[in-house]
Structures are given as C-alpha cells and as structure tokens.
Amino acid sequence: MKPDYRKLKPLLWVAVIAFVATYLLKNAREILSYGYQFDWTFIPLSLIFVLLAYLLNIAIWIGIASHYGAHASWLSHARIWSVSRLGRYVPGKIATIYLRVDGYESAHRSKAGVALYIETASSLISVCFFILVFSALGFVALSPLHLTLIAVALAALLLLSSGPFLRKFFSRFKSLGSLSPPKTRADSALLMKVVGLQTVVMTLHGASLLLAILAFTTISPALIVEITVFYYFAGLMGMLALFAPAGIGVREAVLVGLLQTLMPLPIAVVSVALIRLLTVIAELLLSGTFVLLAQRRLSSSGER
Numbered sequence: 001m002k003p004d005y006r007k008l009k010p011l012l013w014v015a016v017i018a019f020v021a022t023y024l025l026k027n028a029r030e031i032l033s034y035g036y037q038f039d040w041t042f043i044p045l046s047l048i049f050v051l052l053a054y055l056l057n058i059a060i061w062i063g064i065a066s067h068y069g070a071h072a073s074w075l076s077h078a079r080i081w082s083v084s085r086l087g088r089y090v091p092g093k094i095a096t097i098y099l100r101v102d103g104y105e106s107a108h109r110s111k112a113g114v115a116l117y118i119e120t121a122s123s124l125i126s127v128c129f130f131i132l133v134f135s136a137l138g139f140v141a142l143s144p145l146h147l148t149l150i151a152v153a154l155a156a157l158l159l160l161s162s163g164p165f166l167r168k169f170f171s172r173f174k175s176l177g178s179l180s181p182p183k184t185r186a187d188s189a190l191l192m193k194v195v196g197l198q199t200v201v202m203t204l205h206g207a208s209l210l211l212a213i214l215a216f217t218t219i220s221p222a223l224i225v226e227i228t229v230f231y232y233f234a235g236l237m238g239m240l241a242l243f244a245p246a247g248i249g250v251r252e253a254v255l256v257g258l259l260q261t262l263m264p265l266p267i268a269v270v271s272v273a274l275i276r277l278l279t280v281i282a283e284l285l286l287s288g289t290f291v292l293l294a295q296r297r298l299s300s301s302g303e304r
Contacts, residue, residue: 060201064122140226161191206227
C-alpha cells in the first residue's frame with residue numbers, strides 16, 4: 001500500500017507557520033535591540049521594491065510553467081508560487097519543492113517540477129552573468145579562480161537548461177518521456193527573456209537592500225551594484241547550506257561580512273536583519289492576498 005502523503009500536509013503547514021513566526025520575531029527583536037533611530041521613509045520604499053521583485057518573479061513563473069505544460073489560471077499560478085515561498089523557512093529544500101509542485105493538478109505536477117528546475121537554473125544563470133559583467137567592468141573585485149569557476153558554472157547551467165539537452169535527457173528514459181519540453185524555436189528565446197527578467201529581479205532586490213541600509217545610515221546610491229552582487233553571492237552560499245531554512249544563518253553571515261567592507265559592522269548587521277524581516281512580510285502579504293483571492297473566486301463560482 002502506498003503511503004498517504006496527504007496526511008503529512010497539516011504537519012507541513014504547522015512547521016511552515018512555526019518557522020516563519022519564529023524567524024519573524026527573531027528579526028524584529030534583533031532590529032529593536034540596537035536602538036537605532038530609523039528613517040522610516042526608506043522602510044516602506046524597501047518593502048515596495050521587494051513586492052515588485054516578487055510580482056515580477058510570479059510573472060516569470062507563469063511564463064515558464066505555461067511553456068513547459070503546467071497549465072493553470074494566473075491566480076492559481078500566483079497562489080502556488082507565493083505559498084511555496086513560505087516553505088523556505090523549513091529546514092531543507094523539500095518543503096518549497098513540495099508546495100510548488102503539489103499545488104497543481106496531478107496531471108501537471110511533473111511539468112511543474114521541470115518548470116521549477118528551469119526557474120532555478122535561469123536565476124542562477126542571471127546571478128553568474130551579473131557577477132561576471134560587473135566584475136569585468138571593475139565594480140567588484142574577484143580573484144581569477146572565482147571568475148573561472150563562475151564562468152564554468154554559467155556555461156554548465158546554459159547547457160543543462162537548454163531545450164535540446166532536456167529533450168535528449170528525458171528521451172533516454174521511458175518513464176520520463178512525458179516530461180520532455182515541447183520542441184519549439186521558442187526555447188532559446190524563452191531562456192534569454194527569463195534570464196533578462198531575472199536580472200531585473202536582482203536589481204529590484206539590490207535596491208530594496210540599499211533602501212534598508214539608508215534607513216540607518218547615509219551611503220552613495222552608486223553602491224547599488226556592489227550591494228546587489230553581495231546580496232546574491234551570499235544567496236548562492238545560502239543555497240549550498242541544504243539543511244538551513246532558506247540558507248538562513250549562512251546567507252546572513254556572508255552578507256554581513258561583505259557589507260562591512262562598505263559600512264560599519266553594526267549597520268551591516270541591523271540592515272541585513274531588516275531586509276530579511278521585510279522579505280518575510282512581503283511573502284506573507286502576497287501569499288495571503290492570493291490565497292484570499294483564490295478562495296473568493298472559488299466561492300463566487302460555486303454560488304452561480
């Protein structure tokens with residue numbers, strides 16, 4: 001008899017809510033304990049940029065999921081994407097993957113898994129490309145070894161996310177044949193468009209971190225490039241910490257270490273705590289909004 005994984009859903013949601021609440025309280029206490037005078041005008045602006053980045057992320061996800069056959073209404077896509085973000089706060093990455101894939105009808109879940117793979121790969125491609133370009137322009141100093149490793153990773157990611165590679169890979173296994181992406185000339189165009197949009201997402205998140213820093217101290221807006229690169233380099237390190245919730249701890253430690261080259265250490269610490277707090281708030285706002293909209297649509301259609 002196959003295990004009934006549906007019984008685990010309530011436990012998963014309890015874990016998600018508990019970890020999100022704990023992390024929210026922890027960051028709020030950390031910020032308030034420093035006793036800094038906030039410039040409150042920058043805090044809502046930072047939150048707005050985080051929300052804009054996430055809304056663009058949702059648009060990217062809808063395009064990728066639809067292309068690879070995970071069909072749903074735009075509201076369902078948005079609800080699934082935003083809710084799955086909360087799974088990042090549970091140790092490990094399984095909760096995020098499960099919430100993203102399980103949100104779709106059974107016939108589309110395997111396609112959603114492929115789309116999630118492409119979304120992740122395109123995000124990593126944009127990070128590598130962004131770092132290489134701005135390192136070459138002299139904004140960020142990296143060693144030749146780091147540049148070589150990033151360039152190799154970029155080439156590998158481009159290969160592993162290409163339509164021809166995926167079709168050839170899936171065709172080797174009969175059980176995976178249905179996952180093969182559609183053969184279309186739009187493969188490369190889609191990947192290029194998504195990578196470009198992911199770069200815009202990166203810039204929005206970099207701007208949100210810059211605004212969070214400006215809430216505590218005065219720095220040059222021209223530092224947005226360095227701040228964005230630091231933000232995403234720390235994110236890459238967090239991804240390697242497989243059993244830390246969203247790389248929590250690893251990501252923050254790396255980011256604080258990088259930011260203290262631009263500002264005093266206490267400012268770096270409290271700025272990182274603030275941006276993480278705003279990120280959680282944005283994720284809760286979006287997931288709550290889309291869940292309520294989906295429930296309202298469902299109830300209104302049932303009344304007809």
